[in-house]
Amino acid sequence: MRRTRAAAAAVITASLLAAATACGGGSTGDEGGSNTAPKELTYWASNQGPDIAADQATLGPELKKFEERTGIKVKLEVVPWADLLNRILAATASGQGPDVLNIGNTWSSSLQATGALLPWNAKNFDAIGGRSRFVESAIGSAGAAGQDPAAVPLYSMSYALYYNKKMFREAGIDKPPATWDEMVTTGQKLSKDGKWALGAEGSNLSNNIHQAFVLSQQHGAAFFDAAGKPTFDTPANVEAVKQYVDLMAKDKIIAPGNAEYDKNQSLQDFANGKTAMVLWQNAASSFKAHGMKEGDWGVAPVPIPAGGAPGQGKNVNSMVAGINVAVFKNTDNIDGALQFVKFMTSDDEQKLLNKTYGSIPPVRAAQQDPAFATEDLTVLRNTLSTSAAPLPQVPEESQFETAVGTAVKELFADAAGGRPVTTESVKAKLAKAQQQMAK
Template structure:
């Protein structure tokens, strides 16, 4: 019996190593160990870049008042962020602190460009135990020190139409793969299909595959952004779930629409596997799944054999090692 699991979706905060960034700007009497300015590349979490600036700027001003360190903010669309990071790691002209997507953690970690978050550094921000395990598990390759710290979290959950289930004589949502298949057959009739998924989105497909298959002043800044108070405020603003456990006690995350994701993240979500060549993996496997979804939508048969064949072909396109 294969039980259904959810995937944790995480935006993480990290720092580039000194060889891959400016190491802070030592202006106004500061030094590179105690800089007066940090550059922060934030991912576009809100509806647009201006909305992100509106949310983040007051918090960065608060950080400056507390530490004397000014943060230069640049909000970068997700579509551009990875290429900007890769360019920065080779040119040495990058930010001090940046956001990354959870599926990028292992591949960027392998480049040696990200600051390792060892026990000492985690101790400076309160320790690993503050974070939800599913979120922390998405921050680097297994067996290595994390390459990032969770900042915003969500979980992929199964939403279902209670009326449709009742009309089909189904008493509760499926908890296993076998139940999902059986319920899907009961619900798929008269032009209505049981399962809806964003099949053309390659990034989303990587998460679906997992679900269905199973330094400088930078440390001060990460400590500030992952503090209980900032985690509560930031995740409220973005409609995400705090990966910091204590911040989840805020009533905002107890509303029905957020409580279900909070509980899924804590109880049943699992971190996505950390793939060294993530960019190629996302393209090859995401495209394979997109084509399988297209076959299903057009009424073409999708079988165990065709799924295995498509994923094997995708695997063969991946770099060796």
């Protein structure tokens, strides 16, 4: 998902489950039935563009178009990623929430477990044109296996390595690094004269999780076992997290100040020529908003261990990223909500919105548009289809993002402050995170 920023922990408790039936401000228990409803919807959109104002400018005309077609007014609020999960969980507990909302696809199982979201059974999928319109891998990240999805895919994404072509030319480097060993050697050539090789966001909990998850997969590890029990502090996970933090602590290719970044500052540094590379999801629109032009940057797959190829063995190089759109089950305007989801996932809207945001439509027909065959999107689409893996589809996923994401944040703070980052210190942070899962 692009910027799935789970900013705070939330354990889904029995009280939360009980409160879920109060969501959305409505009073119908029908999972997709009709009712008499006001001609208004509230919609919480995630921040997909370079800033909230850009999202309002993108979505405003489309929501007006929907109103003209249906007579249903949509009250839009664009919620920053740093706040979105907390806002959703508060709405789930209090009953004071929107009718329709965007969620990071990695949160689907956690929010599904509350019982607050409308299940997308066959009847509800039929109301928006059918399940078969969507790429099945995207639906696979919309809830736990064996259950009706808790949401519908809206924007699909994956990670890539973006690199500044001018900075590479000036350093005499003719290609981006394909392995982590090359990342370090290339990065040390680029990290000089006040500039740095790689941007990171050490205080961005979800970004920390995404990078740690990929490296964990590459080390042959997992953060949960087959029974769903957390296994955060295994030796392979410790090695994976240490490898990531060592890019700052030992290899010196990430600026110490990046330990405090959490709101896309790494993208701005990249656009301003302060860093030569960044690992990000679908970043083209943000680069353009910061003044870069097509051709200023290149895009390549995220590095993998030496001696492998993306998709072979454990050489995963992205999590399955994306944004889903969900409906609170007890909205008093289910018919209107279904009409809105149908509109947002229509072929025309999928083409328009995904072009704007530089993402990939999860709707099959929309993917055929030539606009999604650019160099950037070809790399991203190939990654999604061949070498991406979903984050753990467990009810505690949002808590996992916070617990392990915070552990990585604290380790980056140690690195930035000149404190040693050792195998023992990494293991201790991950063990603490694992203990928090039991509380």
